Amino acid sequence: MYAFTFHQPTTVRQAANLLAKNPEAKLLAGGHSLIPVMKQRLASPSAIVDLSKVEGISGVEMKGRSLVIGAMTRHADVANSVVAKEAMPGLAAVPGSIGDPQVRNMGTIGGSVANNDPNADYPAACLGLGATIVTNKRKIAADDFFTGMFSTALEDGEIIVKIQFPVAKKAAYEKFKHPASGFALVGVFVSKRASDIRVAVTGAGSNGVFRVKSFEEALKKRFAAKSLEGMSIPATGMNSDIHASAEYRAHLVGVMARRAVAKATA
Amino acid sequence: MAMTMSGEYQLAAKRETVWQKLNDAEVLKACIPGCEELNKTSDTEFVAVATTKIGPVKARFKGKVHLTDLDPPNGYRISGEGDGGVAGFAKGGATVALTDKDGGTLLTYNVEAQIGGKLAQLGQRLVNGAAKKIADDFFKNFAANVAGG
C-alpha cells in the first residue's frame, strides 16, 4: 500500500466534509474491493474515510411498502434479517451468494452498490426491483444510478445513506458463479409487482448491470418460466474472457432468467 | 493480454473538419479518457500522461502517442504506449477511417490493445471491459467534440 491518512468520522456530515477536504480520498465501507487493490498498489488514495463508526446508516427495516437497508449494513446482516426474509425472501437471498462467509461479514450493501462492479450481485437486485438509492444529497432511481461498469450517478462527495426496495410479491435471484472468484459470471434478478416486471442481469454485460426488455415483455404476458422458453439475448455487448465467451454468457442469461422466474413463482 | 474492438460513428461534419480535429492535440487531449497532459514533440508525436480508473483501480500511465499511416483526410493510425509503473504497461492502436456519408462523415475504427504486468495478471475479470470502455469513451468524446463544433 501507499501511505494515506486514516479518518473515522461518526456522522455522514463529517464524512462528507472529509471527502470535500481530500479530493483523493476514498470511502471505506466493507473494504473488500478497495483494500486488495490498495495492497497491490493499484490504488493510491491520499485518505481513507472509514464509515464503520458512522451512526444511523445501517440496519434493515420496513417503511411503508419499502424495505429500507442502511448503506453500511453488512451482507450477513441482510441475509439473516428476519424483516428482510419476511418482506422479500428473493432479495434477502442475494447477499448470501456474495463472496464467502467472511466477506459477507465485512462487505456492505452501500459499498457494493457504489462500486458497481460489473459482476456484483446487489446492482442486479437494485435494478431488478427498481430500488431507490438515497444519498446525503438526493434520491436516485436505480435505472438512473448504474451508468456503466464501475460507474454510477454518484457525484464527488456524495455518500449513499440507504437503499429503498419496493416490496415485490414475486422476486428471485439466480446466479451462475464464476468458478474462481465467486462473482456472478451471470446473475439474473427478476421481480413482479402490480405495475412493474423487471429482469436485471449482472456479470454478463461488458458495461455492467442491465435490464432485458424482451424478457420483461414476454413475462408481462404471463409471469412464468415457460414464457421465456427458448429465449436468449444476443451475444453482442456481452463480456468475453477466459472463463466465458460472450455466447456462453448470453446463453446463461436465458437459463438463469428462467430459473429465477421458476424460483420466484415456486 | 490482447483485446480488439471496433465501432463507428456518424458525424455531422465535413471530412476535412473531422480530419483536422483528429490531428489537433487539444482535441485529442480532451477526448483521451483521463488525459492529463498531451504535448506535441513533432507533427506526429506526443508525450502523454493519462490516468485510468477501473473501479477502485487507478493507474497513471506515462507514454507516447504516435500518428502513422497518415492519409489526409481519409484516416490514420493512432497508437500509444504507456508505462503504468507497478500497474504494468499498456499498448494500443486504432486504425481510423473517414468516409463521406449522408452529408457528414462516417468514422470507423478498429482498436487493438494490449496490457502487461500486474494489471494483466490480476485484472482478467476487468480489463476487457475497461479497454472497451476507454476506446468507446474516446470516440464518444470525439464525436461529441465534433458535434460541438
Next chain:
Amino acid sequence: MAAVSMTVNGKAVTGNVDPRTLLVQFLRENLRLTGTHVGCDTSQCGACVVHINGVAVKSCTILALQLEGANVLTIEGLAAPGAPLHPMQEAFRENHGLQCGFCTPGMIMSSLDIVRRKGNNLDEHTIREELDGNICRCTGYHNIVKAVAAGAKAMAKS
C-alpha cells in the same frame, strides 16, 4: 503513525502503527502472534481468518486502525498453552483435518463461525458450502468436513 488499542485474546494491547498496517500484520509483526497466516493477496484463501467481536473476518483485508476498541480472537486465544485444546482444535487433530497445517488456524476459526451461525448439528453440504472462504491444498477437504461436524457436536457437549 497512529495509535490503536484493542483487545486480543482477552488482553488489552496498544500499538503505534503506520495507517497502512493490516490487522494480520499487526498480529504477526507487532504482537508476534504468528498463528494467523497469509496465503494470498486477494482475500480468498482464508489462512488469515480471525474473529472480530465474535465474527470471522479475513485479517488481510482490514486495517488495524479500523479495529480501535474491537475484541479480536486469534487461533492462539482458543486454548491457553498447556490447557486442553478447544473442541474444534481437538476435532481437527482427531479427524486428521490437517496436513501441512498452514491453512489450519484459518480453517478452525472459520469453523467456529459456522457453528455460531448454523448450530452444532451440521450436515456435509452445509459445511462444504460454508467453507467457501478457506482454501486447503493438502487434505481434499474430506477430513476437514468430518472434523467440523465432529467439532460442532463436541462443542454442544462442552
Next chain:
Amino acid sequence: MSATGIGAAVRRKEDQRFVTGSGHYTDDINRPGQVHAYFLRSPHAHAKIKKIDAGAAGKMPGVVAVLNGTELATDKIGNLICGWMIHSKDGSPMKMAPNSALAVGKVCHVGNAVAVVLAETLAQARDAAEKVKVDYEVLPAVVDPAKAQAQGAPQIHEIAPNNTIYQWHLGDPKTTDAAFKSAKHVTKLDIVNNRLAPNAIEPRASLAEYDSGADSLTLWNTSQNPHVARLVIAAFVGMAPEHKLRVIAPDVGGGFGSKIFIYPEEVVCLWASRKVCRPVKWTADRSEAFLTDAHGRDHVTHAEMAFDAEGKILGLRAKTIANLGAYMSTFSSSVPTYLYGTLLSGQYSIPSIYCEVDAVYTNTVPVDAYRGAGRPEATFVVERLVEVGAREMGLNPADLRRRNFIKSFPHQTPVIMAYDAGDYLASLKKAMEIADTKGFDKRKRDSERNGKLRGIGYSTYIEACGIAPSQAVGSLGAGVGLWESAEVRVNPTGSVEVLTGSHSHGQGHETTFAQLVSERLGIPIENVSIVHGDTDKVQFGMGTYGSRSGAVGMSAIVKALDKVEAKAKKVAAFMMEAAEGDIVFKDGKFTVAGTDKSAEWGAVALNAYIAHKFTGAELEPGLKEGAFYDPTNFTFPSGCHICEVEIDPETGATEIASWTAVDDFGTIINPMIVEGQVHGGIAQGIGQAMLEGIVYDKEGQLVTGSYMDYTMPRAHNLPSFKVGTTMTKCPSNPLGIKGCGEAGAIASPAAVMNAITDAIGSENIAMPATPQAVWVAIQRANGARKAA
C-alpha cells in the same frame, strides 16, 4: 499390532502445534537487524535489458542496497542448474541455457527477477523498487509449446536452436510400427495436459543470515529437501563451501513438488546477506508465487493405441511436446522423460511401445515436477486411450482393462520398468464393488429424469515411486544418487531421536516414523522424536518427493535400527553376562534365551553410556547408529479410481457425484495418514481435470495470476471420497512399502475425463472441463448429431 505401531491410525504428534497456531514456518522467523528484500520483476515475457538505473532508488528512505545480475556475476555467483542430464536420440546432450538468479542482459518470462531492493521495511523496499528504471527492448515471445519449434518462432536462448532442449525417445519404433500395421483397430487422441500452478498455501520464503565471524551462512527456507538445496547452492552456484552453509527448512506449508527446486530468491538472499552483512528476508506474495513457482504438466501429445480383434493391446505410440518454460528448473528434464515415458505401459501387458518427447523453451515460468510429475501425464494418455478404445470397439471399459492387465510378476515392460508386484484385478474388482457399478444404469436413468447427464469413468493407474534406485537413475542421467539416510540416537534415558533426510511438509513423518521406532523398540511413541529439515543436525539426505519418504526414508531408519539393536544386544549381553548370540530382543525387553534373565530397554540404553563398567570388554560406549539406504528398484503403487459425474446440460456445470479409490500401497504404516494423502491427491487431480489451468496470453502475460482467475478446488467442488485398499507387499524394501503421496493426483484426471466424456457422448473436450468447456462440447456434439 500395538496401539502406536505399524498399521495403527495414530493421531499426529505434530498437530498440537499446528492446531494451536504455534508452528514455525519460515515467515514466522525473524532475525535481529534483518532487512527486507523486494524483487523487481520483468513485466515483459521476452526482452533485452538495455539499462538498469537504480540511482534514484538507492537514495530512497530506508534503502540498504539495490543489486542486479551484473553484480551477481561480478561476485562469481554461478547459475542455477538442472541436475538430470537427458540426451537426445542423436546422442547430443540437452541444451541447458544459463539461468542466473537475477537476469543478465535479457529476461525470458514475466516475473523474471531483474533486481533486488533491500530496505529496512518491506514497504520501503517496494517504494524504492518503483524508482528503479529498467530500459527494456521488448522482443516477440512464444508461449505455446506446439509453436515453439516452428520456423520463425522467437529464439529464447542461443544454445537451443528452435527452442529445442532435447528430442528424446524411448522404446522400439520398428516393433511398434509393426504392431500398428497388424492392428484391427487403432485409437487416436490428441491430448493437452494442462499447465498447473502448484499453489502450496504457504508461499515460498527465504531468510538468509551471514555470520562474518565464522564466515558462514544460514538459510531458513521453504524447502522439501534442504540438503539438496545446500549441495546445489554450494557446489554449483558456488555461494559458499558446503560446510559453511546451513540450510534449515522448518515447518513447511505444503510443497507438492514446487519446493524441491532451487530458486533464484534463496540464492539472492544468501548473496545479499553477505554483501550487506545483515540478515535478508523475503516472502513471496501469492502473485509472485503464480509468477515464479515452477508450474507443472503442460504437455501436448498425439497418442495412438493398437488393438487386435479381441481387444488385446498390441502397441502404443506417443509423440509429446513438453513445455519446460524459460529456463531449466532443477529436475525439469526428468519429468517428461524418465518419469513419463517409462510409465506408458500402465497396468497393461503391451508388447511394444514407442514414445518421443521434445522438450522446448517458451517465455513462461519454468515447469518442473508437480505432484505425480510425469506419471499423471502418462496415466492420462494410457487411460484415455483404453477408455476411448473400448467405446470405439463397443466393449465394456472394465472388461477391456481386465483383458489386458498384467497378471504375473515380475513383469518387464518395453519401457525400462520392471514391475515387481501387484494385483490389478483385485483393485478393479474391489473398486467396482464399492462404487456399485452395477447400479450405475439406474442412477443414470434417475439423473436423466432430472434433466441431468450422468457418466462413469475408470482409471486403473500405475506409478513408479520410491524414487529411486541410484544405480538406475544414475544410468539414466541423474546427477545425484537418490538414497536416503537416517541416524538413530538413543539417549541414556532410553528416549530416541531419529534424524532423517526425509522432510515433512504435511506428510506426518513425526508420527509415522515414530510409529516404526515405537514398534521396533517397544517404547512409547512419546519417547521418540523425529528430527528433520536442518543440515546442521541431519548428516545428509535427499528430501521428500516422488512418494519416497516411506519406501526409502523409513527403510534407512530400519537399517539404522538394525544396527542399534545389534549394538544394544552387545550391551545387554555384557550386562547380563551372556553370550551376544543368546540375547533376544522383543517388545522392548532383552532376554537371555532359555533363562529368566532380562533387561529393559531403558536399562540397556543407560548402560550403553556407563562406559566405566565396560572395562575389559571390547565395547564402545554410546548407542547411536546411522545408515544409508539405496533402493534396488522403484516401487509400483497401483489401483483403480472410479468417478461418477452428473452434468447440468443447460449450463455445463459438472458435479462429482461419487468417487471411489482403491489403491495398493503395499504396507501401510498409518491408514489415517495414507487416506489423507489419497484425498489430497484426488482433489488436485480433480482440480486439474475440472478447475485449474494456467493461461498465458500470446504475448506471454500470465492472465491467471490470482485466485480470482485460477480456480482452486474448494470444499464444495468435491465430494467425500470412498477409499479402500488392497495389498501386495513391495518386495524390494524391508517394510514392503510402496508409497502413497502421489497416487490420487496420478489416477484422478483420467477418471474424471472418462466420466465426463461418457456423460456427454463426445471425446472432444480438453482439461480443465469447466462449465463453459462442457457446455461447448455438448453443443458441438448435439450439432454433430443433428448434422448426421
